Every structure is written in C-alpha cells, then in structure tokens.
Amino acid sequence: MHAADSDEPAAKAPIPKSAAAPPVLVDTKRVRAHVFELASAKYEGRKGKGAELAARYVAAEFQKLGLEPLFNKSYFQVFEKEPTDPMRGRNVGGVLRGGDRALRDEWIVVSAHHDHLGVRDGRLYPGADDDASGIAMLVETARIAATGREKPKRSIMFISFDLEERGLYGSRFFVGDPPIPLDRVKLFITADLIGGSLAGIENPYVFVMGVEHVPSFAPRLYDAARGLDVIKVGALGTDIVGVRSDYGPFRARGIPYLFFSTGENPRYHTPDDKPETIDYAKLTAIIELVSRFVEGAARADSLPPWTAPGTPRIDEAIVLRDIMKLLNDHKDMLKIKPFQAGLLARELDELEGAVKRGSITPAERGRAVRVAQLIMITVL
Numbered sequence: 001m002h003a004a005d006s007d008e009p010a011a012k013a014p015i016p017k018s019a020a021a022p023p024v025l026v027d028t029k030r031v032r033a034h035v036f037e038l039a040s041a042k043y044e045g046r047k048g049k050g051a052e053l054a055a056r057y058v059a060a061e062f063q064k065l066g067l068e069p070l071f072n073k074s075y076f077q078v079f080e081k082e083p084t085d086p087m088r089g090r091n092v093g094g095v096l097r098g099g100d101r102a103l104r105d106e107w108i109v110v111s112a113h114h115d116h117l118g119v120r121d122g123r124l125y126p127g128a129d130d131d132a133s134g135i136a137m138l139v140e141t142a143r144i145a146a147t148g149r150e151k152p153k154r155s156i157m158f159i160s161f162d163l164e165e166r167g168l169y170g171s172r173f174f175v176g177d178p179p180i181p182l183d184r185v186k187l188f189i190t191a192d193l194i195g196g197s198l199a200g201i202e203n204p205y206v207f208v209m210g211v212e213h214v215p216s217f218a219p220r221l222y223d224a225a226r227g228l229d230v231i232k233v234g235a236l237g238t239d240i241v242g243v244r245s246d247y248g249p250f251r252a253r254g255i256p257y258l259f260f261s262t263g264e265n266p267r268y269h270t271p272d273d274k275p276e277t278i279d280y281a282k283l284t285a286i287i288e289l290v291s292r293f294v295e296g297a298a299r300a301d302s303l304p305p306w307t308a309p310g311t312p313r314i315d316e317a318i319v320l321r322d323i324m325k326l327l328n329d330h331k332d333m334l335k336i337k338p339f340q341a342g343l344l345a346r347e348l349d350e351l352e353g354a355v356k357r358g359s360i361t362p363a364e365r366g367r368a369v370r371v372a373q374l375i376m377i378t379v380l
C-alpha cells in the first residue's frame with residue numbers, strides 16, 4: 001500500500017453496507033439558475049465587461065452567504081494579464097473561517113473559473129459547461145459549507161478565477177501573490193466542465209484527477225458518492241489529460257489537488273455550449289459529491305500530504321476500460337478510423353485482462369494512457 005495511507009487508519013475502515021446515504025443538500029433549482037444566468041447574453045460570453053459582470057455576480061453571492069472578503073477587505077483581486085498587456089483580470093474570493101483553534105490556519109481552496117471566450121464574429125459563446133457549471137458548484141458548495149449543521153474546523157476559501165481560458169492567468173497570479181502563505185493550503189479543489197458527458201456519449205462518469213498524489217482520498221470520494229446514483233466517480237491520473245485547468249499552478253507547487261470534470265464533448269468551445277444542453281441531475285449530484293468531500297476534509301483530524309504517484313491503481317484501469325468500451329461502442333458515430341478502431345479494440349482486450357487479473361503494470365498503464373490520448377485527440 002501507499003505510504004500516504006498508513007497515517008490514516010480511518011480511511012481504511014470498511015463502510016458498513018447498511019449505512020444510509022446522507023440527504024442531498026444541493027438545490028437543483030439554484031444550480032440551474034446560476035448556469036442560465038451566467039450563460040445568458042447579458043454576460044457577453046464572460047470576456048471583458050462580461051467577465052467583470054460575472055465576477056460581480058459571484059461576489060454578490062459570496063456576500064449574501066456572509067463569506068468574508070478574501071483580499072484586503074475586498075472580494076476582488078485585480079491583476080494585469082502581463083505587464084505589456086493592458087487586459088485586466090479579476091479573481092473573486094470569499095472566506096469561511098474554521099472553528100477549530102488548532103486547525104483554522106489550515107486552508108482548503110475550492111475554485112472554478114468565471115471567464116469564457118466572449119463573442120466572436122457576432123456569435124455568443126455561452127460557456128454553460130465551461131465553466132458556469134463550475135461556478136454553480138463553487139457558490140452552492142459555499143452555501144452548504146456556510147449554512148451546514150457543523151461549522152468547518154479548517155478554514156475554506158472559495159475562489160472564482162479569471163482569465164483561465166487565456167492560459168490560467170488568474171490562478172497563476174493568485175499563487176504568485178497569495179493572501180496567505182501557500183504552505184497553509186492543504187487541499188485545492190477545482191471543477192471545470194461538470195455538466196456534460198465525455199465525447200457527448202451519455203455515461204455516469206465524473207472524472208477526478210489528482211488522486212494519484214493522495215491515494216487515501218479515493219475511499220473518501222467513493223464514500224461521498226453514496227446514494228448519488230446518477231454519477232460514478234472515475235479516478236484518473238492527471239497525466240492522461242495534462243494541465244487543463246486552474247489546478248496547474250497549485251500542482252506545480254506540490255499542493256494536493258483534485259480536479260473534477262465530466263470531460264470534453266463536441267459542444268466544447270463552440271457557441272453550442274448552452275445552458276439547455278447541461279445535464280442538471282448529473283451536475284447537481286457532482287456538486288453534492290464535492291460538497292460532501294469538502295465538508296469531510298474540513299473536519300478531518302489530519303489531511304494527507306502530497307506524494308509521488310505509486311503503483312498503478314486497478315480502479316483507474318477499470319475507468320479506462322469503461323471509457324474505451326464506451327468509445328468502441330460508438331466508434332461509427334465518433335468517426336473513429338479503422339486503424340484507430342483496431343488499436344482501441346486491442347487495448348480494450350488488454351484492459352479487460354488486467355481488470356480480470358486485478359492488477360495492472362506500469363508498462364500496461366502507459367500503453368493504455370497513450371491509446372486513450374490518441375483516440376481522444378481524434379474524437380474531441
């Protein structure tokens with residue numbers, strides 16, 4: 001077993017099968033309202049003035065929830081994209097102070113990004129999935145944390161980053177000029193595209209990247225998903241997708257992170273990323289999952305440190321097998337070429353073998369990841 005598991009005996013305790021699933025606290029009507037509002041024409045695709053309006057929307061929500069402003073009595077952290085570039089960005093941050101004297105100086109960061117691609121050639125890019133879905137997560141997770149039954153022990157900051165689409169400028173600026181020393185951030189969570197399905201094929205997966213650095217989070221995630229029948233947690237190594245969202249700058253500093261995403265679909269970065277295309281049952285369940293996980297992490301006696309990825313995990317192999325099966329079953333619809341279809345079928349066989357055996361070697365994993373990347377590049 002991985003070293004990180006050893007200091008956390010509680011995470012290993014089996015979950016009694018009879019344990020009732022906790023109630024769902026996330027209100028799907030509110031989730032819908034956030035996405036429809038932020039993806040509406042008024043926000044101009046959340047670029048320039050529209051991004052500023054979106055930042056103000058998030059700040060107003062934080063204020064209503066009674067979160068403290070994060071940046072010197074302000075909810076806004078304003079920055080220049082680059083010294084030579086007059087484009088400005090605006091991160092939005094709110095704070096919920098922890099109630100435990102010993103743990104309140106440890107921080108959990110929950111985030112999403114409010115910017116998107118704007119209006120191009122007169123066409124609105126609504127960015128409902130990218131990333132109004134994540135902002136709905138951010139605000140509703142903050143609501144549950146702020147109004148929940150139990151005050152968190154650790155402190156939580158909720159951040160909406162700007163200029164993510166331009167190259168993670170908001171999160172990069174934040175780690176370069178943080179309001180607290182970064183070594184106090186024990187966990188970073190972000191979500192980007194959590195209201196769809198990979199490749200546009202209906203499936204229950206929400207992928208969670210980053211578990212490879214904190215393996216003891218896996219059982220906690222599975223536990224947090226209890227009773228959320230419309231979703232399935234798919235823990236995947238970050239190397240499969242690379243740095244695709246605001247976890248990048250935190251990952252580079254060795255801060256444990258989790259990245260939630262349902263993956264790209266054909267509407268990604270097109271004018272068709274509209275609020276009516278979002279799967280609200282799935283989105284609501286994912287927000288509930290994140291919210292439960294954050295609640296658990298905020299009151300845990302200790303949080304695991306960052307570790308280098310260890311032995312490949314069989315639960316990851318199962319997820320890879322399921323994705324390949326999904327792609328293989330839809331290869332005509334996805335216009336997968338015969339050469340790639342052959343690769344896909346062979347890899348699917350290999351993964352079936354590994355899953356039956358109950359283990360996967362680093363070399364087998366490496367090949368599965370390369371095939372997955374190759375096919376994804378073609379279909380997305």
Ligand SMILES: [Zn+2]
Pocket residue numbers: 130165269
């Ligand atoms: Zn994007």
